[in-house]
Amino acid sequence: MEIKEAVKFLKKYTDDEVYTCKCLTSHSMAISALEKQISMKPVFVHPLQFDDCGDYMCSSCQKGSVLDPYGNKPDYCHYCGQKLDWSDL
Known part of the structure; x- marks a missing residue:
């Protein structure tokens, strides 16, 4: 999986009505870290x-x-x- 694919995938799972604050924070951190590698x-x-x-x-x-x-x-x-x-x- 390419970095851009991973970022796109993770961004799909940032719905605050479904996920906990902890989950959203970890997704956000992962997206930020991956984007810095592009x-x-x-x-x-x-x-x-x-x-x-x-x-x-x-x-x-x-x-x-x-x-x-x-x-x-x-x-x-x-x-x-x-x-x-x-x-x-």
Whole structure:
């Protein structure tokens, strides 16, 4: 089963009239964790003041630069844990 299939399946079972609060909370947590494993492209923000390569932020949380201090591109956002897709960037 693919991650996107699992998320779609779990979202079907979020009816608060049928399931307990504990069940809904666990489904919600599972959906959130699975969605973070689906690669998302970072968003180009702006060129840095002294560097023309620019900067990137997570398209999921949009909290700030996802590049490390050396300009390396991490596999996951260090703010929210979203998996990042650097292909074609």
